Amino acid sequence: MSFDFIRHDVKEQKANYRYRQLVCNSTTSQGKEIVFNGKSYLNFSSNDYLGLNNHVEINKALQEGADKFGVCASSSSLVTGYHYAHQALEEDICQWLNKAKCLLFSSGFTANLALFQALGKNEESHFYLDKLSHASMIDGAYHSKAKVKRFNHNNIEHLTKLLNSKTNFPNKLIASEGIFSMDGCQAKVLELAQVAKSNQAWLYLDDAHCIGVIGNEGQGSNYFADIDITMATMGKAIGTSGAFLTCDEDLHEYLVNFSRHYIYSTAISPAIAWATRKSISIIQKEHWRRDKISELSALFSELLSSEVELVVTQSSIHAIIIGDEKKALSISEYLKKQGIWLTAIRPPTVAINSSRLRVTICASHNAKDIKYLAECINKAIA
Ligand SMILES: Cc1ncc(COP(=O)(O)O)c(C=O)c1O
Structure with missing residues (x-):
């Protein structure tokens, strides 16, 4: 058979x-x-951490978004699928996390694949991942052309040792989850940011379980340090669906031009983008x-x-x-x-x-x- x-x-x-x-x-x-x-x-198994799923105001915004822009983007972002709802949501997120640029993806899994595959262009890129990183980070990293190393969970000493054990490569990315999905522990955000800076590396945090829950306005890991690249899913505390990635202008431009996951995929629902704006404003205030x-x-x-x-x-x-x-x-x-x-x-x-x-x-x-x-x-x- x-x-x-x-x-x-x-x-x-x-x-x-x-x-x-x-x-x-x-x-x-x-x-x-x-x-x-x-x-x-x-x-007791839900990721609706803030209890925002089915919130009456978010539902109302979803309906309003559907009426204004439609449920479906009807195209990838680079063709005609990028609506005002997407742009406005990206701007809200940039303000919230104090970041230059934001890009929306259909899911956190896809955003992780996109980022690692885009940055792992060749063997000059070296990725250093916490051992407990999410499956989508691991898949993204290993399916790229970069060299991948895993450091022991939340172990800054081990990470530093790995960084020091190689001759100096130009493109280093340290990656971790902000809050680890399976044990709830927080990454040592400040120390990771310092190690990244002193090794001319970038820091990437997956804030899937951190966004909304941590920080005075729910900003997640960016509340503690200025993280180079952050990814967060909107399907957990935010209570909608999809994901976002924040970064600087150059990386944003690169992803828009070279990320296959971004380019060859229908943009997220504009109605959901509109509803997510409402959810984020509630998260900041409540x-x-x-x-x-x-x-x-x-x-x-x-x-x-x-x-x-x-x-x-x-x-x-x-x-x-x-x-x-x-x-x-x-x-x-x-x-x-x-x-x-x-x-x-x-x-x-x-x-x-x-x-x-x-x-x-x-x-x-x-x-x-x-x-x-x-x-x-x-x-x-x-
Ligand atoms: C840490 C982490 N990253 C990424 C994802 C994937 O996000 P999404 O559900 O939006 O695909 C998840 C779980 O779903 C997760 O726990």
Whole structure:
């Protein structure tokens, strides 16, 4: 039979407790409740960190954007797809993050592929990636023509050693996530920026889990330092869809001219771009959303039994390390029976023997939800 590996690999995935399957979410209004197969659960696996999905003003802006510009861009940006909605959103983002230029992409995954492939033009480019970088950064880097090195997670010493171990190459890019997706820890942004500067390297941060949540106006990593290139998805805290990349004028011009992912793809929906402007203005003003995440996160950590191995963070993401895939799955199943939706994260998403429950605490949760979650986790683990 052709492509025999298909059945074989799926069978092996099942045997290893790594099997994944789609479950249709039949929730009608997104929030902290989620409905699967007619049963309602308290959702602790959502990336809607600020609780902005289905916000009435953002929905209204989406409708307004659709009426003004249409739902579809109907072309790639360089043909006729670049609308006023896109331009206005890019300008808002530049002001928000204090950056010269911004470019929109259909997803964070694509933006990462685009950036690494554009900068990895040949072997003169050297990329230094944190070991826990997202799959899309790794794919982008390794599919480029650059030389790729991985430094130990958040380990500035190791990064410095790698930078010093090579004769001086002209094009060096240090890359990390701002907040790491699977453990919620923050990158050492200031130190990375200093190392980049002293080694004439550029710093690239993927702020997918940082934007909106960190910084006095939710600016993410740029709140702490002036990051050369930042990417953030709009499908998490921002509550819309797509992604943006900020950079200087020269790189912007280069990407517009040479990035295949940008050039040969339909521009994002102008209606969504319009809605995203509204979302960003709410993010800048409504500080209570970030404060609530911090308060509820502190409460969660306080209520967990000492036997629960929690990674303590300043973000919305709180990982409880279980280790074994089978055990992580069975705890996740137990929690489902208690009405809690908490997906077990297993290899290859995380390293072998580090399967975990990835709890996300959002501004839409309240103290009662957190108390119930902690009580159920304590019962399941302790
Ligand atoms: C760190 C990180 N970067 C990039 C992405 C991809 O972004 P998008 O969902 O917009 O493709 C994700 C997750 O979805 C992510 O967690």
